[in-house]
Amino acid sequence: MSSEVLTDAINGLAAIILLTSIVLVASKRMRSLVRTFMIQSLALGMFAAVVAYYTGADHIYIVAVLTIALKVFVIPYFLEYTIDKIHVKKEIEPLVGIPMSLLICAGLAFVGYYVSEPIIASGDAITKNCFAISLAVVLIGLFLMISRRKAMTEVIAILVIENGIFLGAISITYGMPLIVEIGVFFDVLVAALIMGIFAYKINRTFETLDTTFMRRLRD
Amino acid sequence: MIQTNFDVLFQSLICILFSGALVAVLLHKLGRPIAWISFAIAFIGSLLGILLSIDVILNDPITLGWSLGTFFGEWTLYLDQLSAFFLFMVCLVMASVSVYSFGYVGEYEGKYDTGLMGALLNLFFLSLVLVVSSNNAILFLISWESMSLVSFLLVMYEGRKEGVTNAGYLYLTMTHIGTAVMTAAFLLMAYYVGSYSFDDISAASGSLPSSVSSAAFLFLFIGLGTKAGMVPLHVWLPAAHPAAPSNISALMSGVMVKMALFMMVRSFFEFLGPVPSWWGLLVLLMGCISALLGVLYALKETDIKSTLAYSTVENMGIMFIGLGTAMVFQSYGLTSLSALALLATLFHALNHAIFKSLLFLGAGSVVHATHTRNMESMGGLAKPMPRTSVLMFVGLLSMAAIPPLGGFVSEWLLFQSLLQTTAVPDILVKMLMSVSIAILALTGALAVAMAVRLFGTTFLARPRTEQAKNAVESPKTMLWGMSFLAALCILLGVLSSWIIPYIDNVTESVLGVSIGSSVVDGLSISPESNDFATMAPLLIALLALIGIVMAWVLGHPKSGTERTSGTWDCGTPLSSRNEYTGTALSNPIVRVFGNIYRPQSEIRTESTSSPYIRKRLFYEVHFGDVFERRIYHPITILFTGIAKRMTVIQAGSIQAYLGYIFMMLVLLLVVFR
Numbered sequence: 024m025s026s027e028v029l030t031d032a033i034n035g036l037a038a039i040i041l042l043t044s045i046v047l048v049a050s051k052r053m054r055s056l057v058r059t060f061m062i063q064s065l066a067l068g069m070f071a072a073v074v075a076y077y078t079g080a081d082h083i084y085i086v087a088v089l090t091i092a093l094k095v096f097v098i099p100y101f102l103e104y105t106i107d108k109i110h111v112k113k114e115i116e117p118l119v120g121i122p123m124s125l126l127i128c129a130g131l132a133f134v135g136y137y138v139s140e141p142i143i144a145s146g147d148a149i150t151k152n153c154f155a156i157s158l159a160v161v162l163i164g165l166f167l168m169i170s171r172r173k174a175m176t177e178v179i180a181i182l183v184i185e186n187g188i189f190l191g192a193i194s195i196t197y198g199m200p201l202i203v204e205i206g207v208f209f210d211v212l213v214a215a216l217i218m219g220i221f222a223y224k225i226n227r228t229f230e231t232l233d234t235t236f237m238r239r240l241r242d
Numbered sequence: 243m244i245q246t247n248f249d250v251l252f253q254s255l256i257c258i259l260f261s262g263a264l265v266a267v268l269l270h271k272l273g274r275p276i277a278w279i280s281f282a283i284a285f286i287g288s289l290l291g292i293l294l295s296i297d298v299i300l301n302d303p304i305t306l307g308w309s310l311g312t313f314f315g316e317w318t319l320y321l322d323q324l325s326a327f328f329l330f331m332v333c334l335v336m337a338s339v340s341v342y343s344f345g346y347v348g349e350y351e352g353k354y355d356t357g358l359m360g361a362l363l364n365l366f367f368l369s370l371v372l373v374v375s376s377n378n379a380i381l382f383l384i385s386w387e388s389m390s391l392v393s394f395l396l397v398m399y400e401g402r403k404e405g406v407t408n409a410g411y412l413y414l415t416m417t418h419i420g421t422a423v424m425t426a427a428f429l430l431m432a433y434y435v436g437s438y439s440f441d442d443i444s445a446a447s448g449s450l451p452s453s454v455s456s457a458a459f460l461f462l463f464i465g466l467g468t469k470a471g472m473v474p475l476h477v478w479l480p481a482a483h484p485a486a487p488s489n490i491s492a493l494m495s496g497v498m499v500k501m502a503l504f505m506m507v508r509s510f511f512e513f514l515g516p517v518p519s520w521w522g523l524l525v526l527l528m529g530c531i532s533a534l535l536g537v538l539y540a541l542k543e544t545d546i547k548s549t550l551a552y553s554t555v556e557n558m559g560i561m562f563i564g565l566g567t568a569m570v571f572q573s574y575g576l577t578s579l580s581a582l583a584l585l586a587t588l589f590h591a592l593n594h595a596i597f598k599s600l601l602f603l604g605a606g607s608v609v610h611a612t613h614t615r616n617m618e619s620m621g622g623l624a625k626p627m628p629r630t631s632v633l634m635f636v637g638l639l640s641m642a643a644i645p646p647l648g649g650f651v652s653e654w655l656l657f658q659s660l661l662q663t664t665a666v667p668d669i670l671v672k673m674l675m676s677v678s679i680a681i682l683a684l685t686g687a688l689a690v691a692m693a694v695r696l697f698g699t700t701f702l703a704r705p706r707t708e709q710a711k712n713a714v715e716s717p718k719t720m721l722w723g724m725s726f727l728a729a730l731c732i733l734l735g736v737l738s739s740w741i742i743p744y745i746d747n748v749t750e751s752v753l754g755v756s757i758g759s760s761v762v763d764g765l766s767i768s769p770e771s772n773d774f775a776t777m778a779p780l781l782i783a784l785l786a787l788i789g790i791v792m793a794w795v796l797g798h799p800k801s802g803t804e805r806t807s808g809t810w811d812c813g814t815p816l817s818s819r820n821e822y823t824g825t826a827l828s829n830p831i832v833r834v835f836g837n838i839y840r841p842q843s844e845i846r847t848e849s850t851s852s853p854y855i856r857k858r859l860f861y862e863v864h865f866g867d868v869f870e871r872r873i874y875h876p877i878t879i880l881f882t883g884i885a886k887r888m889t890v891i892q893a894g895s896i897q898a899y900l901g902y903i904f905m906m907l908v909l910l911l912v913v914f915r
Contacts, residue, residue: 118897134908138915162908169900177896 026056029077036070037153039063040190041132043164044183051114053106053175057099060179064094067186074150074193082201083193089208090142090189098182098215106175109226116233119170128163142195145178147182153194160187174222179213185211248297252306252321254288256371258283263364270357277347280360284340284367288867291371298326301748306375314438320377323579323751330376330502331592334730335496335599336367340342342603342723343489345716349610350487354399359487362399366392366493373501379428379438379489383421386501390469393498396490406485413482416475420468426460427830430454431513447515455514459521462509463528470502470561471555473532479555480539484547484615488606489666491547495554496599498590503561507584510569511752522569523674528776529562530681537688538835541695541828542865545615546605549696551600553641556685557594561587563678564656567663570675575664579754583659584749584771585742585757590652592745593734597640597649600727602632607720608700611713615823617696622705626713631701636728640735642693643686646783648734651767653686654777658769691831706818739765802891825863832863840866 032079043063050056068091075083117124143151164184167175189207192199199207226232262283269276298304307318321329343363347356369392373384394417394716398410433445434454450458464475471479479499483491506525510517534554543549564587571580571664607630608623609615625633633746640649660682663675705711715721734741739762746758761767809816832839843863849856889903 131908134912138911143915158911162904165900165904167905169897169904217887 025169026077028072032073033070033077033150034152036066036073037150037190037194040070042185043126044160044187046124046169047179047183048128048163048170049121051121053114053173054103056176056179057102058105060182061095061099061188063183064099065076067190068095070153070190071193071198074197078197080197082204083198085201086193086198086204089205091120093212094182094186094228095207096114098212101215101219102175102178105223109223109232116172117170124166124170127166131162131166132159135162150194150197152194154191157189157191157194160184160190163187163196172233174218174225178218178222180216182211182215214236245827248294249304249306251290251294252304252319252375255287255294255853256306256319256368258287259364259368259371262287263361264279266357266361266364270355273358273606274347274351274356277356277360278344280357280364281340282744283345284360284364285337287335287364287367288340290335290659291329292337294321295326295330295333299323299330299744303387303751312380315378316439317381318377319372319375320663321375323748324504324508325374327588327592327745327748328500329371331500331595332370332374332497335493335595336370337436338723338726339363339489339492339599339603340723341726342492342606342720344719345723346487346489346606346610346720348717349397357412359396359399362392362396363393363490366490370497370501374504377439377440379432379443382440383425383428383507386424387421389498390414390421393486393490393494396579397486397494399487399490400485401415403485409478409481413478416468416478420465420475422465423461423468424465427465427509427794428460430458444512444881450515450720452518456518456521459510459514462506462514463525463585466502466506467528470499470506470558470562471532471536472528472558473555474873475533476532476536476555477867477869477874480543480548480551483551483554483602484545488547488602490611491551491606492599492602495551495602496595499554499558501563502593502594503558503565503587506565507588507752511567511572511617517569517573517675519570519573519668519671522566522571522573523671525562525569526566526675526678529559529564529566530678532556532559532562533685534559534688535838537692538683538831538838540692541688541831542839542841544618544824546608546620546696546700547602547615549617549692550601550605553601553689554594556689557590557598557641560653560656560682560685561591561594563682564590564659567656567660567675567678570666570671571659572753576665576670577753578760578819579659579662579665580751581746581753581755581757582655582662584753585761586652586655586659588748589742589745590649590656591740593648593652593731596727596730596734597637597647598723600637600731601634601641603720603724603727604630604637605624607716607724608634608713610716610720612707612709614707616710617699619707620700620705620710621703621707621818621821622710623697623713624701626642627701627715630716630724631697632722633724633728634701635697636699636731638693640731642690646779646786648731648738651735651738651777651779653682655681655761655767655769657879658775661774662769668707688831693828695824698822703821704818706821710891712776715775721766735779736777739767741765838868840868842866 039062043059043066046059047056047063049061068087071087071090075081075087084197116170119127136155139155139158143154161184164180164187167183168180171177171180198204222232262280264284279776283760303320303322303326310317312621340363347359350356350359369385373382373389376382376385394414394642395411397413398406398750400406401410428438431443431450431454434450435443437443455858468475468795483495486494507889510521524798533556534550536554536559540549540552540556543552562582568580568583568587571577571583605615607627608620611623611627611630612620636647640647643650643653645651660679663672667673667677705713742762744757746761748758750758751758761769763776766776766779768776808877832841839864842862843866846860847856848858848860891898
């Protein structure tokens with residue numbers, strides 16, 4: 024493949040990742056949230072694969088495979104299992120309305136570009152433009168965490184943040200050493216498991232997953 | 243060869259104290275036996291320390307064999323004459339406190355963890371040793387902080403008693419403010435010198451810009467003054483010292499507050515270089531205020547330990563007067579006069595350490611016997627507790643500066659050095675110093691009144707309550723601990739002409755001038771100019787002894803001529819209700835100094851049907867603490883107000899906290915992109 028096609032593929036996948044983040048913010052239902060997260064992770068895995076093809080670094084292939092295995096299959100499956108098990112109400116119940124959230128996300132995307140501009144200007148990697156997107160994804164993930172009530176949404180938000188960080192790492196350094204990546208994957212998996220269990224426990228203690236009820240823990 | 247031996251002694255002192263604390267912590271469940279073991283370890287440690295410090299005062303400074311290289315430079319332990327002098331003071335008091343604790347700990351048996359008390363005592367001792375021997379600013383601050391924290395824990399030892407927790411937190415807050423200010427001073431010095439080592443700082447003393455050294459001086463004075471109980475930073479002292487167990491109060495009042503004096507002497511003379519005269523005058527002024535207000539507040543207290551705590555404020559004030567005088571003399575180049583004032587200050591510090599710990603231990607015995615700290619409900623304790631009362635009497639004599647005890651000799655020397663102000667060329671300074679002589683004299687007189695009041699209300703007349711009637715003498719170990727200190731009180735006075743040359747070694751190491759030979763001449767002591775005044779404590783002691791014997795002989799006529807009968811009582815049987823109380827005794831002074839005390843008294847009468855016959859009279863008097871009302875109360879209101887406003891952001895909602903992080907992140911990213 025020519026390098027132009029590769030660049031187009033990389034930029035296109037990155038755009039998908041950003042779009043899916045915004046779709047996450049706009050989702051109204053728990054299950055669609057998990058589905059969108061799957062699509063985002065798939066795009067991320069393919070992004071890693073394309074970068075691996077471009078650079079010829081074999082270990083990035085492994086990273087891509089791991090990304091898809093964990094974030095497209097294992098973690099979403101576990102999340103859906105938890106959602107089923109605790110019979111959580113399927114509505115998202117945002118604290119900030121969806122139109123407003125989308126406006127804020129647009130603003131955050133601008134912030135991402137504004138902040139990353141000096142780094143992009145000095146970089147020479149083919150994927151350097153994706154760094155702005157990765158920052159935007161991290162910020163949108165954080166916003167998702169703040170603006171939604173349910174503990175399950177917070178779990179997905181942190182996974183989105185992780186995706187953003189992963190995208191950033193690959194786009195400016197062509198990926199970290201394999202051992203680090205594997206460690207990060209393991210962390211994410213364990214974090215998702217633990218948070219799923221916590222969500223279950225929170226539900227059992229408070230009869231709800233609405234974290235605003237945890238105000239009672241104050242004092 | 244001897245040098246290395248003492249080096250080993252120093253190391254073993256530190257190891258012994260550390261292991262004593264460790265053993266007591268590990269085995270604290272065993273209770274009293276383990277407490278006894280740790281007290282014994284503290285006692286052995288203090289004997290080692292006495293040996294070591296005497297050697298250092300007589301010979302050379304020593305550095306501890308090993309040192310620790312850190313980010314802040316080499317951490318070494320170092321003992322020179324000045325630190326050895328304070329180590330000596332620590333160890334003397336510690337020796338008797340550890341013996342005293344053997345008996346005293348019985349009071350806590352079954353109520354509180356006695357093993358823990360032993361562990362904390364050892365740790366406290368260790369931190370005191372480290373404070374005097376640190377040779378690096380950061381190590382010093384760490385030791386200082388651990389001293390404060392361990393003493394905080396000890397203040398909180400009787401945490402289930404009412405009011406103790408408040409006193410403890412007040413102490414913790416004040417001591418942290420002090421440490422924070424001190425840290426600023428040391429960082430400032432280290433920044434300009436480029437090293438945290440005390441050696442480098444004192445080597446570069448002259449080279450600091452005067453604005454920097456003045457700022458460092460002010461910070462140090464405030465920070466150390468907090469620990470020393472300098473008015474108006476003293477508020478914690480009369481609260482925390484009485485709240486602690488009495489053996490700990492003795493250590494805190496006797497020794498810990500002196501650590502501030504130690505660092506002041508060290509830093510003002512050695513680190514901050516040539517002293518401008520306004521530094522000395524500031525120290526002098528604060529000393530005068532502390533001395534006068536300390537003794538005045540002591541006179542209004544009815545709590546025996548609070549009285550002693552305020553007396554500590556007073557005595558620290560007296561030491562500040564001496565230190566300030568030494569600094570003023572030094573700033574005019576009158577080094578030998580400065581050495582005289584410093585010598586008097588250090589000697590007074592030693593005396594105060596001895597008699598104040600004796601008094602606190604005695605107060606502990608009294609509280610132990612009566613289970614109250616209120617002097618008004620004691621009385622007549624001289625009968626059931628004859629030994630304690632005699633020992634307390636000796637301590638009070640020394641506190642009131644009655645010749646020939648230690649307290650007298652040091653205050654006399656201080657007066658003499660203040661009277662040398664004629665040598666200062668500046669007329670304004672001369673006048674200010676004369677005023678401080680008057681204040682010191684007034685303080686001394688009031689201190690006598692306080693001593694009389696304390697002894698009379700507690701030990702004389704008849705018991706006012708059942709508890710006082712049922713009091714019994716303390717266990718032997720407690721008496722031994724106190725007797726040692728009482729003997730020292732007397733010896734420090736009577737043998738002062740032999741002791742002063744050794745203290746002169748210490749001042750020589752600070753100021754570089756030896757005045758021992760001109761101050762002491764055989765038995766007599768005189769200030770710098772020979773024909774100014776002379777005093778021989780030993781001869782005074784002999785005279786006093788002869789006088790007492792004569793009075794006893796003459797006052798006891800031959801048997802047979804005495805007639806024993808009841809006191810004339812106007813037909814009403816005399817009881818303890820007719821006694822003069824402590825409040826009554828100090829009432830004239832309260833009236834005279836009404837502007838300072840601002841007493842609010844209230845008399846209520848409960849009359850019968852006839853207005854001429856009264857059933858009962860109530861008298862209540864409250865003293866407003868000016869500092870609390872004018873300084874601390876507004877500050878507290880301000881801070882609690884701010885804290886209340888700040889609770890709005892502590893919503894308890896996860897989303898809100900995440901939102902703060904998010905906003906901060908975006909802000910930082912945009913600003914520092």
